[in-house]
Amino acid sequence: MTLDAEVQIDRKVKKxxxxxSKGDVESTETTGPDNLESDWKPTKESIAKDxxxxxxxxxxxxxxxxxxxxxxxxxxASFSDVYxxxxxxxxxxxxxVIGSIVGCLxxxxxxxxxxxxxxxIGGGGLIPLATIIITDVVPLRPRPKYAALVQASMALGTxxxxxxxxxxxxxxxxxxxxxxxxxINFPLSxxxxxxxxxxxRFKRGGAQLRAVDWFGQALFLASISIFLIGLSxxxxxxxxxxxxxxxxxxxxxxxIVATVCWEILGTEHPFVRIxxxxxxxxxxxxxxxxxxxxxxxxxxxxxxxxxxxxxSMSAVMTGVGLLPVSVALMPTSIxxxxxxxxxxxxxxxxxxxxxxxxxxxxxxxxxxSDTNTASWIFIFAFVGFGHGVLFNALLISAQASCAAADxxxxxxxxxxFRTLGFAIGVIIGSTVLQNFMSMKLHELDLPTAIAQNAxxxxxxxxxxxxxxxxxxxxxxx
Numbered sequence: 001m002t003l004d005a006e007v008q009i010d011r012k013v014k015k016x017x018x019x020x021s022k023g024d025v026e027s028t029e030t031t032g033p034d035n036l037e038s039d040w041k042p043t044k045e046s047i048a049k050d051x052x053x054x055x056x057x058x059x060x061x062x063x064x065x066x067x068x069x070x071x072x073x074x075x076x077a078s079f080s081d082v083y084x085x086x087x088x089x090x091x092x093x094x095x096x097v098i099g100s101i102v103g104c105l106x107x108x109x110x111x112x113x114x115x116x117x118x119x120x121i122g123g124g125g126l127i128p129l130a131t132i133i134i135t136d137v138v139p140l141r142p143r144p145k146y147a148a149l150v151q152a153s154m155a156l157g158t159x160x161x162x163x164x165x166x167x168x169x170x171x172x173x174x175x176x177x178x179x180x181x182x183x184i185n186f187p188l189s190x191x192x193x194x195x196x197x198x199x200x201r202f203k204r205g206g207a208q209l210r211a212v213d214w215f216g217q218a219l220f221l222a223s224i225s226i227f228l229i230g231l232s233x234x235x236x237x238x239x240x241x242x243x244x245x246x247x248x249x250x251x252x253x254x255x256i257v258a259t260v261c262w263e264i265l266g267t268e269h270p271f272v273r274i275x276x277x278x279x280x281x282x283x284x285x286x287x288x289x290x291x292x293x294x295x296x297x298x299x300x301x302x303x304x305x306x307x308x309x310x311x312s313m314s315a316v317m318t319g320v321g322l323l324p325v326s327v328a329l330m331p332t333s334i335x336x337x338x339x340x341x342x343x344x345x346x347x348x349x350x351x352x353x354x355x356x357x358x359x360x361x362x363x364x365x366x367x368x369s370d371t372n373t374a375s376w377i378f379i380f381a382f383v384g385f386g387h388g389v390l391f392n393a394l395l396i397s398a399q400a401s402c403a404a405a406d407x408x409x410x411x412x413x414x415x416x417f418r419t420l421g422f423a424i425g426v427i428i429g430s431t432v433l434q435n436f437m438s439m440k441l442h443e444l445d446l447p448t449a450i451a452q453n454a455x456x457x458x459x460x461x462x463x464x465x466x467x468x469x470x471x472x473x474x475x476x477x
Contacts, residue, residue, distance in 0.1 A: 072124025092125025104182035148337030162319030227252025293421015332388030353389030
């Protein structure tokens with residue numbers, strides 16, 4: 001299957017009568033919206049200690065960003081059709097900065113989480129619009145090369161985030177170290193804003209304000225948020241049989257179904273283009289994007305738990321331990337993009353990428369306290385390699401399976417489903433970790449309450465005497 005056979009491309013960039021610098025897109029992405037969680041893992045314990053956060057609020061330091069980031073992506077893409085790419089991108093960047101200001105000034109968990117939510121809304125615009133702009137101005141055949149630059153920027157942020165976050169913790173005072181994770185966004189966002197002002201020259205979108213599906217967007221955002229909240233509570237804060245868990249899960253699913261029905265039957269201007277979702281190939285790609293997001297963030301987010309808890313690494317060394325993932329992901333993504341661009345074929349990358357990703361995910365099961373350094377470095381690099389192959393293959397296949405006029409929207413749907421997978425991956429990973437750890441601790445006659453705040457127990461674990469029953473039991477669990 002070739003790209004040329006599937007999609008006829010107008011090779012002249014004329015739709016918006018302007019230009020975009022690839023540097024602007026790269027800078028926006030490197031600022032961190034798509035990989036903001038990478039530098040949070042080593043800092044959450046410090047935040048919880050400084051702001052007196054409990055296990056639930058500490059967990060939501062990560063998810064408070066991911067949930068609105070996922071939910072707002074289709075909405076921001078829809079707004080960009082009305083107000084233009086540049087205006088919405090600038091608004092998203094402003095929201096991201098405002099959220100960073102709120103976060104760095106926070107003196108309690110509620111304020112911090114509010115800042116993270118605002119950051120997430122901003123990220124909901126930055127993430128898809130970087131891809132949409134590339135789709136607008138670059139023909140499909142050479143597009144993988146430009147998309148690879150964005151993916152490489154994301155990988156660079158993933159690589160540097162844990163190192164920077166860990167360094168802030170170890171080389172600044174305990175009361176302010178975690179705030180530098182917010183401070184660093186300001187110079188990066190300034191650079192992105194300058195490039196945005198001088199590089200992006202798009203005319204206002206052609207759609208009208210009355211074409212915005214306000215009800216559908218509100219229903220969708222509420223439904224997806226309620227569903228993810230219920231998912232995060234299951235087996236952790238409440239049992240799976242509890243109405244506290246079942247009610248939000250059922251309401252969320254029902255709301256999502258109602259949103260789909262509304263988009264098909266209830267509005268003339270749906271913010272979800274049903275035509276993009278009617279193709280079976282596109283549906284398979286979007287499903288794959290969710291699965292990849294779940295696997296990637298489920299692995300990345302909790303590999304750091306393994307390094308800190310089982311391998312007793314410091315915050316900085318945890319960042320170093322995550323480098324094999326990014327070092328493998330970044331060049332792999334670029335090389336695959338070049339091959340797709342030159343050959344016009346992408347199905348081989350999908351098959352090979354999924355095979356490698358599934359194999360790498362399976363191999364992580366052998367990680368334990370006795371795994372030597374060379375082995376876990378190889379496993380982490382294998383994980384990065386598999387995801388690196390899939391990144392651009394999924395994006396290009398999503399765009400190739402739809403009409404040329406829907407290519408930009410298909411790109412935004414890809415980033416939405418991938419980010420939704422990120423959010424679900426973190427939530428499921430936390431739930432699985434705590435539930436299985438509780439079960440194992442119960443089998444060993446150890447306090448199961450440790451599992452309810454497993455991440456917060458890491459620093460205590462490091463102080464326990466080597467060989468003690470509690471330490472060995474927790475490591476085994």
